[in-house]
Amino acid sequence: MSANEIPAPYRVGDASVTKIPEIIADFPAGKLLPGYEPAALPPHRDGSRTLGGDGGHLPLSIHSWLVRVGAMTVLVDSGVGNGKHRASTLFDRLDTPWLDRLAAAGARPDDVTHVLLTHLHTDHVGWNTVPGPDGWVPTFPNARTLMPRLGYELFTAPGGRSRPNHDMFADSVLPVVEAGLAEFVPPEGGEVLSGFTYLPTPGHSRDHMSIIFRAEGREALFAGDVLHHPVQVARPDLSSMFCEAPEEARRSRGRMLDLAAERGLTWFSSHCAGSSAGTVTRDGERFAWSFRGADAPLRSMPSPDRGRGA
Template sequence: MSTPSATAPPTVPSWTVGDITVHRIDEALLPPATGPWLLPGATPALVAGQDWLRPHFADDEGLLHIDSHSFAFTVGGLRVVVDTGIGNGKERANPAWHNLNTDYLQRLGSAGFPPDSVDLVILTHLHTDHVGWNTREVNGEWVPTFPRARYLTSRTEREFWAGFAMDEARRQMFRDSVIPVERAGLLDLVDVPAEGVDVVPGLRLLPTPGHTPGHVAVALTSQGETALITGDSIHHPVQFAHPAIGACVDIDPRQSEVSRRTLLGSLADTGTLVLGTHFAPPTAGRVVTHQGAYRLSPAP
């Protein structure tokens, strides 16, 4: 029996939305302790009460499976990456994020998106695990990973953090992953009204505040089909069944719940493909009504 070559390109899962192919660019499966820390309301008993979460999204003991990955696609002639994960070689307070050494860039290349080819990087928000591959280290300096790209985030998001009393860990993240992009003149700030804003035809930013004040979700439309990339408006499918469950790092927990309920209600039973930025494989699915709330029907 033959064995795979050590240099074989990594597998890159993908989904189609009309004539758009959305690729998942894997970075890392986060450790089991992530779930209880991030979503403390998702107790093992509550998780175990949702049979549909097993085996993909939770284990038999009620521990959540949580991933870090990006999405990449081409729309309107633009080659786009949504969120950039944790990054390699970054000094981080969270041990699971500290000084990673993953094959993320190889995976991005295997999907057909080498860094020099990317036109647009959309940042749903400016948290550590969504901006890490904004930059990479070259000769001891942090430089933009995507030198030809414009990096896009909401004006509300950047202005909030500009006035926020950051601890040292967050200051370090901005120093190595946000400020180098700004200094290179590559960061664009976009006003995102309540109805959302089109970046190009078929690509729209929708405001989903709460996790952070300027958080956005990313909507795709092609040939009558639709998809939505959640960012951190929804961290895990357990929140479909229990939208009141919030993340410990939500800036405004009440607003986060409102955004999540509004988003799920707008997606339920519509056939829209939902792509979770932290959802473990199979990662994508469709929102269906279930027992007075919702569940995710996976789309492998």
């Protein structure tokens, strides 16, 4: 995908929701989802690419979601970021046109009014900051960045520096807090701004939260890392290798699948490849996943004016 190509936006009531891609990677299926058995799973397809059932590798996408509704321009999670030293070779010192893709979707950093973080992990906070003259500075100077308070407390508590992901905390979270741009979501969640409600969904991490979005009577779910791949819809008992508390993650996943199926929510995933959005229905005693807009064409927009913003 070139820098000035972005997926077509979705509609949720009077809001538009656009995927801002960063990277995609394949993981060995059995490593990503311990207990994975491709022969026991129903097929999941997105266009011509089988997502589950090939028995080898499963693709994961890293991306953000841009929500434009009324006077608000909201970014849900902020990816890995460029030029940051990371222990994972997949994330180390990336150089992607993510900011150009954001501009192609119609938003420059100065336009963003809110950044909503589902949890404080490396691949969800990275574009919070960019290099400045004396270190990392906030990318979105006019935005309020909302993050789970529990995650912040875990990293600032005694011993927090020894936690996995601390490198991202130092360069991608603290600069935003120190600039006075952060707001903290309490562990019980709640409506943090009009139309956006945080729900506690721990398991993947202790601070993990999902977000219900409502606009003109329509609803969507930004579920974060409640699931990493559509095969977990058919097999919600499978937790990923990245989940801190697998059994708690299973319970949170079950609650969100019940909610999505019951209320017909559009599920905007953090890591499903392809269109990355879908719906969940009940199929007997199981759940089933259907991609929404999997074959939507890419739209191409003029390259952004490099004289403005990033």
